[in-house]
Amino acid sequence: MNDLYAANTPAAFWRPVQSISPVLWDGAARAAAGVLPPGLAESASNGAAAGILGRALDESLFGEERYRLSGLKSIYYAVARPLLPTWVRPLLRKVYHPADDVQSALGWPVEDRLVRFQFALLARVMDELGQDALNIVGLWPGGNRFACVLTHDVEARPGHDFVRQVMALEEKYGFRSSFNFVPEGYRVDGDLLDEMRARGFEVGVHGLKHDGRLFASRQLFEERAQKINGYARQWGAVGYRSPMTHRNPEWMQSLEIDYDLSFFDTDPYEPMAGGSMSIWPYFIGRFVELPYTLMQDHRYLEVLEQRSPDLWLEKVDFIEDHYGMVLLNSHPDYLLKPGGMAVYEALLAALAQRRDCWRALPREAADWWRRRAATDAAQLATPAGRAALPEAVVWTIENRGNRLVANVPGAR
Ligand SMILES: [Zn+2]
Structure with missing residues (x-):
């Protein structure tokens, strides 16, 4: 192992x-x-x-070879994709990844x-x-039987400019979330980041450029990792997700982060096949991994054309029944399209009805998981151990x- x-x-x-x-x-x-x-x-x-x-x-x-992109895929993601306007990418992905073509060793969703x-x-x-x-x-603090963690990747400037609407919707239902920005993809407004933190939201990092080349070679990755670390420090960010969930657990140890969001329990549609099957956080070397466990919004809204949260909620039922972590990755860039916010709002309304769900920012969930692991049961019986894990x-x-x-x- x-x-x-x-x-x-x-x-x-x-x-x-x-x-x-x-x-x-x-x-x-x-x-x-x-x-x-x-x-x-x-x-x-x-x-x-x-x-x-x-x-x-x-x-x-x-x-x-699971963390290596095949020749054709690496050409598509590194060369073809960045040259295409954003709006054709979902169409192309539909062509490139026809659903009946996907064979996975894992069940889905x-x-x-x-x-x-x-x-x-x-x-x-x-x-x-x-x-x-x-x-x-x-498994979770307080009287909570499961956890709900909302995250977003901000792909491009229109998504960036839509962040305030998404925040306002989540606040209406008592949720806060994280937004991961691409540091060298578009201009990131410092005032927006300040406002997000003041409103109780979290800022994270989403790769460096969103050009599909981050993992093209070890050397390029190391160069970019240093820049990513610099932006994380500048933004006070402790969390990260790679563009297109490209990933490599060993290389990613160069990222100075508390937690990562680039892995998933099951998702046969991502460019790197895989799936950890875990509906709980786990450890990958220096960081806590918070795998996403709900279908991403792009597939849910645009490919499957779902107009109710029911399919998402079936998975929530499974996770709740097993004391797991609901973790959604959605994108303001997709939510802003017709119908997107209505489905998202219906999901938030349904989640808000669930009892005993810990609504956590990803950095809180990661921190909890790390402290839970560091405090053994014998320690918990002592005042010092109790103080390390009071909840x-x-x-x-x-x-x-x-x-x-x-x-x-x-x-x-
Ligand atoms: Zn992205």
């Missing part, structure tokens, strides 16, 4: 209050591995159950196998211990035979 993913063990994910031996965890991982996609399931039967979660998260199902693995594994641990209940450090609550996971249910103190 890639060392960048070593912190992601089932024990670190579930954080039981009582101590459980590594042997027990490994045995449970081996027993639960059968629900994972075949390539991963087999790797556990070869005796290497310990790293199986990391191997799932690092997209190893998609092969050694819901991929449930990693989720089932995590729950089956914990059920096995409880069986081995002879317990039908187990206390863990809650933590202990959840009781109950095994009801066919499924695990969390009792979350403070939840309504």
